[in-house]
Amino acid sequence: MKLCGLIGDPVEHSLSPVMQNAAFQHLGLDATYALWPTVAPEVSERIASLRSSNVLGANVTVPHKQLAMPECDDVSDTARLIGAVNTIINESGRLRGDNTDAYGFMASVKAAGLRDGRQATALVLGAGGAARAVIVGLQQLEFRRILLVNRTAGKARELADELGGGDVLAVDWESLDDSLPESTLIVNATSLGWHDGEMPISPEQVLLVSRDALVFDLTYRETDLLREAKSRGLSTVDGLEMLVRQGARSFSMWTGKEAPVDVMRRAVQAEQARRAGSR
Ligand code: NAP
Numbered sequence: 001m002k003l004c005g006l007i008g009d010p011v012e013h014s015l016s017p018v019m020q021n022a023a024f025q026h027l028g029l030d031a032t033y034a035l036w037p038t039v040a041p042e043v044s045e046r047i048a049s050l051r052s053s054n055v056l057g058a059n060v061t062v063p064h065k066q067l068a069m070p071e072c073d074d075v076s077d078t079a080r081l082i083g084a085v086n087t088i089i090n091e092s093g094r095l096r097g098d099n100t101d102a103y104g105f106m107a108s109v110k111a112a113g114l115r116d117g118r119q120a121t122a123l124v125l126g127a128g129g130a131a132r133a134v135i136v137g138l139q140q141l142e143f144r145r146i147l148l149v150n151r152t153a154g155k156a157r158e159l160a161d162e163l164g165g166g167d168v169l170a171v172d173w174e175s176l177d178d179s180l181p182e183s184t185l186i187v188n189a190t191s192l193g194w195h196d197g198e199m200p201i202s203p204e205q206v207l208l209v210s211r212d213a214l215v216f217d218l219t220y221r222e223t224d225l226l227r228e229a230k231s232r233g234l235s236t237v238d239g240l241e242m243l244v245r246q247g248a249r250s251f252s253m254w255t256g257k258e259a260p261v262d263v264m265r266r267a268v269q270a271e272q273a274r275r276a277g278s279r
Contacts, residue, residue, distance in 0.1 A: 002031040003054055004254055007046055007068070008061035010037035015220070015268045016059055019247050022267035026260045031056060040067060047071040050090050056254040057089040059247075062129065065099075072097030081163070082133050087250040098253060101133035104246025105216075106141055111245075112237045114185060114214050117143035123179050124148050125200045126189035127155040130218050134189050135163050147171050147179050151190070176201065180208040186215045193219035203228050218242060220272070244268060 006016050020033035036058070038046045043064050048071070050058055060068040065084035069075055072088060075097040079085050085097035114120075122143045124131050127150035138146050146168045150156035156170035171179050180186070180201070186209060192198040206228040209215065215229040218239040226236045248259035 001054070002029075002056050003034065004031060004056045004058060005034040005036040006059045006061060007036050007038045007043065007064055008059075009063060010039065014061065015243065015271055016247055018271040019244060019264040019268045020251060023248075023251050023260050023264050026263045027255075027257060029255065029257075031255075038064065040064065043067045044071055047088065047095065050088055050095055051093045052090075053093075055090050057087065057250075059250055060086055060088065065129065069097055071095070078102055078136060081136050084129060084132070086246070087253055089253050099133065100246040100249035100253070101130070101242070102137035102140065103249045104242040104244075105134050105137040107245040107249075108237055108241040109137070109141065109185065109214070109216065111241065112214055112216075112235060117141040117185075119144055120184040121145040121147060121179075121182050122185040122187065123183035124187045124189055126150055126191075127152070127159045128189065128191070131187075131189040132159065132163070134187050134218070135159070135168060138185075139163070139167065143167065143185075145169065147183065149173055149176055149179070177205065177208055180205055181210055184210065184213050186213055188215075188217040188219065188223070188225055193217055193223035193225060194221070196224060199224045199228070201225070206232060206234075209234060240265070240268060240272070 006014055017033050024031045065086055068085040072095045079097050079099035082099045084099055087098045087100050089096045120143055122138050124134055135146055148156040148160050148170045160168040160170040188200050190200045192200045214235045216237045217223045217226050220239040220243055226238055229236050244265045248261045248264055251259040
């Protein structure tokens with residue numbers, strides 16, 4: 001049997017094993033995906049163990065995505081741009097590091113019907129690790145302008161300087177009301193949304209969003225932001241789709257096979273419902 005797993009924090013409650021194992025089973029592959037809880041000092045040894053011939057590869061999650069990069073023999077351009085490796089592929093003992101988050105974001109945006117960013121402005125709320133992947137994805141979708149706003153304004157400015165070629169611009173929270181109406185895509189990449197009552201922008205600011213905009217929340221649940229946006233008739237996407245699409249891309253990299261995206265989506269939806277029911 002071939003092995004895959006998630007190298008992450010010991011307290012990780014990841015949905016990845018559920019969706020990856022559903023995909024292996026669906027395609028009748030003799031492989032399994034496990035949680036590999038790892039503390040930072042053990043990351044190097046854990047990644048070295050992926051060279052074994054029975055290992056397909058691994059996912060790496062917060063907080064080890066940066067530590068994983070120097071442990072790989074080759075690192076993709078996308079992973080370098082994002083500054084993090086979330087997928088490692090074992091290629092006959094050589095380890096290739098990649099990052100599928102930007103792809104997962106792009107695939108979800110396209111699935112929601114927004115295919116061409118060339119004339120469009122996107123507004124990203126947040127400037128952490130997820131925002132970096134989102135910006136790289138928006139650049140690959142050729143968005144004309146990418147506006148960044150963050151609680152700690154300096155971090156948004158640094159990120160814009162680092163990733164921008166003039167198309168990425170940091171804006172202040174104070175001028176957010178001007179940026180909302182001109183944005184075709186609004187992305188919540190802050191940590192706000194996991195609990196009821198948390199919103200990265202106020203309900204009044206949701207009223208300023210353009211009628212034809214898509215509101216994308218990276219949180220994998222229906223957040224208050226998405227509920228407000230829906231009640232105004234705006235199109236919305238939650239983070240579950242991005243989670244599934246990035247996982248599907250990792251699956252294809254390990255197996256060389258097309259991932260059964262619908263099977264994977266249904267598996268995580270069922271697991272989420274199960275967890276919600278047992279709370
Ligand atoms: P991170 O690196 O810790 O960044 C967190 C961001 O949220 C920072 O910009 C931070 O601003 C902002 N923030 C935190 N608390 C805030 C508050 N009270 N008010 C305003 N802003 C606040 O985290 P991350 O890895 O980027 O993850 C961000 C979110 O994306 C999480 O909810 C995560 O679960 C989700 N995510 C989803 C996917 C997916 O596949 N769907 C993938 C990756 C991440 P400061 O800089 O001011 O601290």
